[in-house]
Amino acid sequence: xxxxxxxxxxxxxxxxxxxxxxxxxxxxxxxxxxxxxxxxxxxxxxxxxxxxxxxxxxxxxxxxxxxxxxxxxxxxxxxxxxxxxxxxxxxxxxxxxxxxxxxxxxxxxxxxxxxxxxxxxxxxxxxxxxxxxxxxxxxxxxxxxxxxxxxxxxxxxxxxxxxxxxxxxxxxxxxxxxxxxxxxxxxxxxxxxxxxxxxxxxxxxxxxxxxxxxxxxxxxxxxxxxxxxxxxxxxxxxxxxxxxxxxxxxxxxxxxxxxxxxxxxxxxxxxxxxxxxxxxxxxxxxxxxxxxxxxxxxxxxxxxxxxxxxxxxxxxxxxxxxxxxxxxxxxxxxxxxxxxxxxxxxxxxxxxxxxxxxxxxxxxxxxxxxxxxxxxxxxxxxxxxxxxxxxxxxxxxxxxxxxxxxxxxxxxxxxxxxxxxxxxxxxxxxxxxxxxxxxxxxxxxxxxxxxxxxxxxxxxxxxxxxxxxxxxxxxxxxxxxxxxxxxxxxxxxxxxxxxxxxxxxxxxxxxxxxxxxxxxxxxxxxxxxxxxxxxxxxxxxxxxxxxxxxxxxxxxxxxxxxxxxxxxxxxxxxxxxxxxxxxxxxxxxxxxxxxxxxxxxxxxxxxxxxxxxxxxxxxxxxxxxxxxxxxxxxxxxxxxxxxxxxxxxxxxxxxxxxxxxxxxxxxxxxxxxxxxxxxxxxxxxxxxxxxxxxxxxxxxxxxxxxxxxxxxxxxxxxxxxxxxxxxxxxxxxxxxxx
Ligand code: ATP
Ligand code: MG
Numbered sequence: 001x002x003x004x005x006x007x008x009x010x011x012x013x014x015x016x017x018x019x020x021x022x023x024x025x026x027x028x029x030x031x032x033x034x035x036x037x038x039x040x041x042x043x044x045x046x047x048x049x050x051x052x053x054x055x056x057x058x059x060x061x062x063x064x065x066x067x068x069x070x071x072x073x074x075x076x077x078x079x080x081x082x083x084x085x086x087x088x089x090x091x092x093x094x095x096x097x098x099x100x101x102x103x104x105x106x107x108x109x110x111x112x113x114x115x116x117x118x119x120x121x122x123x124x125x126x127x128x129x130x131x132x133x134x135x136x137x138x139x140x141x142x143x144x145x146x147x148x149x150x151x152x153x154x155x156x157x158x159x160x161x162x163x164x165x166x167x168x169x170x171x172x173x174x175x176x177x178x179x180x181x182x183x184x185x186x187x188x189x190x191x192x193x194x195x196x197x198x199x200x201x202x203x204x205x206x207x208x209x210x211x212x213x214x215x216x217x218x219x220x221x222x223x224x225x226x227x228x229x230x231x232x233x234x235x236x237x238x239x240x241x242x243x244x245x246x247x248x249x250x251x252x253x254x255x256x257x258x259x260x261x262x263x264x265x266x267x268x269x270x271x272x273x274x275x276x277x278x279x280x281x282x283x284x285x286x287x288x289x290x291x292x293x294x295x296x297x298x299x300x301x302x303x304x305x306x307x308x309x310x311x312x313x314x315x316x317x318x319x320x321x322x323x324x325x326x327x328x329x330x331x332x333x334x335x336x337x338x339x340x341x342x343x344x345x346x347x348x349x350x351x352x353x354x355x356x357x358x359x360x361x362x363x364x365x366x367x368x369x370x371x372x373x374x375x376x377x378x379x380x381x382x383x384x385x386x387x388x389x390x391x392x393x394x395x396x397x398x399x400x401x402x403x404x405x406x407x408x409x410x411x412x413x414x415x416x417x418x419x420x421x422x423x424x425x426x427x428x429x430x431x432x433x434x435x436x437x438x439x440x441x442x443x444x445x446x447x448x449x450x451x452x453x454x455x456x457x458x459x460x461x462x463x464x465x466x467x468x469x470x471x472x473x474x475x476x477x478x479x480x481x482x483x484x485x486x487x488x489x490x491x492x493x494x495x496x497x498x499x500x501x502x503x504x505x506x507x508x509x510x511x512x513x514x515x516x517x518x519x520x521x522x523x524x525x526x527x528x529x530x531x532x533x534x535x536x537x538x539x540x541x542x543x544x545x546x547x548x549x550x551x552x553x554x555x556x557x558x559x560x561x562x563x564x565x566x567x568x569x570x571x572x573x574x575x576x577x578x579x580x581x582x583x584x585x586x587x588x589x590x591x592x593x594x595x596x597x598x599x600x601x602x603x604x605x606x607x608x609x610x611x612x613x614x615x616x617x618x619x620x621x622x623x624x625x626x627x628x629x630x631x632x633x634x635x636x637x638x639x640x641x642x643x644x645x646x647x648x649x650x651x652x653x654x655x656x657x658x659x660x661x662x663x664x665x666x667x668x669x670x671x672x673x674x675x676x677x678x679x680x681x682x683x684x685x686x687x688x689x690x691x692x693x694x695x696x697x698x699x700x701x702x703x704x705x706x707x708x709x710x711x712x713x714x715x716x717x718x719x720x721x722x723x724x725x726x727x728x729x730x731x732x733x734x735x736x737x738x
Contacts, residue, residue: 004043004075008032015240015273016040019048019212022233022267025242026260028304029289029615030280033242034574037214038068040240041083042075044212052082053526056210056232060217062087062550063373064574068216084210084524088225092188093545094525096195099202103195105181108541110392111548112182115380116401117141124172130165140169148186149222149254151193179432180399189224196231207235209526217574218243218263222254230266237267245300246293249570249609278304278615280576282311284651285617291647293611296604304615313653315622316644320657322629326362328656329581329624333564334366336579343369343562347577349569349613351590355583356566358629363564373567379547383488383499384506388544390478394463395541397456398432407433407455410487414451418444422452434459458482466536471510471543474536479503513543521546569613580617582610585625586638610643627657691715691730700734702726 005013015025015036027033041057044050059065065086073080084091093111101107112120121137121144143166147157154171177183183191196203213233215221218241221229233239241263248257264270278286286304294301319325333346348359348370356372363370379385386409389402396402400423408414419433425443426436437452444452462481466474479485485503488496518531518539531539565577584590591606614621623644628637644652695707702719705726709716715730728735 004039004046008036008039009275009277011273011275012036012039014271015275016043018240018271018273019044020238022237022263022270023240024260024263024270024272025240025275026244026272027242027275028244028278028302029247029612030278030304030306030576031275032277032279033244033275034064034068034216036275037216037240037242038071038075041072041212041214042080045076045079045083050212052079053084054209054211055083055214056091056212057083057085057214058088058091058216058229059085060087060220060573061571062090064216065090081520082523082526087549088221088228089185089188089549090546092192092228093549094521095192095202095206096183096188097542097545099195099199100191102199102202103191105178105183105191106396108396108537109181109183109545110396110399110402110541111188111545112177112184112401113380113548114141114185115385116182117184120173120176120401121169124169124176128165128168128172130169135165140166140173144170144173145186146254148184148190149224151190151224151227180401181396182399182401186224189222189228193224193227193231196228203231204235206232211236211238213239215239215241216243217247219245219248219257219260220250220255220573221259222250223256223259224254226256226259239267246296246608247573247612249573249605249612251605274302276302276305278306279308280618281306281615282308282619284311284313285614285621288314288621288647288651289611289614291651292607292614292643295646296607297600308618312620314647314651315620316652316654317622317624318640318654318656319624319626320628322358322626323362325583325624325626325629326358327365329359329583329622330362330366330368332581332622333363333368333579337368341579343564345578346581347565347567347572347575347579347616348581348583349567349572349616350583351569351592351609353568355589359566359583363566368564369561370564370566373565374571379550381499381502383484383502386484387475387479387503387506388547390482390484391475391540391544393434393459394466394478395537395544397434397459397463400426400433403433406482407452410483412451412455414448414455418448418452466540469536471514471536471539472507474540475503475507475510509547510543513546514539517546518542569609572616573612576616576618578618579620579622580613581622581624582613583624585623585641585644587641588636588638589625589631590641591643607643610641624656696738698736698738699728704738 005016008016009032012032012035015023016039019040025033025036037057041055044055045052057068059068069080069083069085072083072085086094096105096109097107100109118137118141121140122132125132125137125140143163147153147170152160154167154174157167157170177187196206210232213229215229220243229239229241241260243260245257245260248255248260251257264272281289281304283306286306290303293299317325317328319328329348333343336346337343350356350359353374360370360372379388386406389405392399393402393406404419407419421444422433422436422440425440426433429436429439431439434456437449437456440449440452443449458481462478465477469477485500488500514531518534521542522529522531569582582590587596590610591603595602595606625638625640625644628635630636691707691710693707693710697705697707697717699705699717699719702717705717705719707715708718708725710730713730714727716725716727718725
């Protein structure tokens with residue numbers, strides 16, 4: 001039998017061997033779901049002679065896709081390269097790149113990032129006379145995003161009687177994008193569905209191509225993604241999805257946990273495999289994870305277990321203040337690095353990006369190398385966005401959004417007022433900004449018009465030269481011809497120098513893309529073309545869209561350097577590290593204040609997030625917080641997180657300042673005996689009986705209750721409403737043990 005199965009437990013084997021028909025693998029964190037996927041793909045190729053071109057695997061992040069690719073290649077060799085392994089968004093870009101013209105867009109479409117989206121929304125709001133102080137642009141953006149993830153067009157919203165402003169903004173926003181031949185991230189999914197629905201021949205092509213479909217982290221798919229999967233799998237029905245409903249953490253972005261819960265009713269013939277053993281973590285870590293997640297309602301209870309050994313108790317450190325907390329983490333890392341661990345074994349996880357600053361400072365102070373995942377993306381830097389706008393405008397001179405961005409960058413004496421006038425004129429004549437220039441006599445001042453003409457000539461000159469160049473040398477040409485580089489050089493500041501470095505970095509990336517990555521993309525697509533055959537402009541367009549989807553820019557070399565990883569918990573999904581720190585474990589930070597205010601549903605999602613965070617750890621887990629810290633420029637004090645109170649004290653090793661008294665647990669918790677047994681003091685009573693916290697009692701008047709505290713003869717007992725907590729003498733005859 002195949003070596004591929006040797007290292008798998010019986011349930012995992014079953015999942016790998018069940019290659020035909022729908023299959024659901026539902027299992028807790030670290031139970032080998034992702035590993036099943038990679039081995040299944042290798043198995044299909046090596047044992048079932050399935051062509052790599054007929055296999056699709058979808059992961060949640062680019063990083064996960066890269067890792068899966070590497071693993072598959074390790075298992076099966078070079079041929080593994082040809083398997084289409086990507087995120088939903090990258091897959092859709094590739095599908096649209098071939099056929100988006102069928103639904104009216106140009107094949108050279110460009111992707112819009114969130115900052116650009118916001119500026120389009122602002123312009124649209126201005127046009128519609130909507131006051132951004134009354135309804136924020138971000139509000140509209142999120143409403144539009146929700147609608148798209150639900151595959152709803154403006155007219156669908158209309159039927160549902162939505163906020164009329166949202167419908168108007170959505171409509172106009174979408175027109176603007178279409179006119180500029182741009183799509184946003186949500187469009188990638190929605191337009192793919194439109195393409196499949198309106199052009200069955202395209203759908204049929206991909207149905208025949210992807211005969212074996214795999215989806216990781218299925219619990220976090222949204223409706224549009226669900227639809228894409230359903231359509232693709234319709235013909236062969238060989239669809240394998242894996243996930244864990246306890247790890248659904250993207251409902252704020254439209255993910256719908258129902259997708260995984262209803263898989264069995266969507267595919268009544270589905271096989272279902274449950275995995276129980278965790279191979280990642282020591283038992284103590286799993287105990288803590290189990291303790292937290294069991295407080296969520298309506299879940300199928302599953303207890304994670306591992307035979308990796310009991311492990312150390314979880315180190316819970318409460319610092320006096322935020323900087324002390326950060327220094328504690330840095331000290332621990334520096335100390336542990338001396339013996340067993342390397343920098344890359346550590347991860348520091350936090351709830352929100354803004355928490356990274358304090359940690360970064362502490363690590364810098366100790367000279368500990370780190371990588372920040374997420375954060376301010378390289379592609380959001382001004383100089384990179386400017387360069388990309390130039391490149392886009394050269395590929396598509398009618399792209400008004402890029403035009404506006406660079407027409408006066410570097411300064412060419414073309415002011416905002418002139419651009420405004422030109423915009424009105426262009427809108428009236430239904431022309432793009434670039435093509436309106438030639439008719440704009442009298443619209444703007446003569447001198448400005450000449451400058452606009454020069455700008456246009458420059459862009460068209462560059463456009464005419466692109467095919468004489470490689471990507472990198474064309475980028476050089478653009479930077480020099482536009483005067484952009486000279487502008488930075490003249491600045492002569494450290495800041496400008498670093499911008500120049502970043503542009504150089506962009507060039508290296510383009511070279512790597514042209515020499516290596518592009519051939520891989522084409523191979524996966526089963527394309528006859530080779531990178532060398534493609535016109536430079538086509539390469540450039542593929543590059544620009546590819547870059548828009550990347551969240552990190554680490555080269556392989558950088559990724560191999562040993563550094564501590566800093567990231568949000570959302571970004572850590574699916575990953576594992578020998579030592580994990582979770583910081584800011586405070587009510588108000590984690591869970592977020594808004595979730596505490598919103599109530600049950602939001603709190604449950606925060607709790608799932610806590611579960612994801614805890615289960616990233618293999619050997620050691622540290623949970624930290626601070627009694628007070630600077631937040632939003634003010635000193636504030638937060639109580640310790642409710643999630644730490646859910647972890648049994650027997651699994652915790654507490655250090656740092658004395659924890660403040662825990663708020664007394666709720667009656668419901670006490671009745672269900674979930675409350676931790678603190679103060680386990682035994683007192684002798686006259687009657688000879690003794691009371692402990694957690695004892696269940698029966699009182700003649702108050703009914704059933706639970707002992708929640710013992711102080712000498714006096715015991716505190718939690719009774720059902722309306723009685724609440726009563727302090728009574730332990731020896732009182734009305735009181736009996738149950
Ligand atoms: P998550 O829910 O966090 O995504 P997962 O279920 O996808 O977790 P994996 O990441 O696939 O779990 O596996 C967790 C770890 O356990 C990995 O290091 C993996 O290599 C290891 N592992 C899984 N199955 C086995 C096995 N049968 N034998 C040895 N190691 C295993
Ligand atoms: Mg996984």
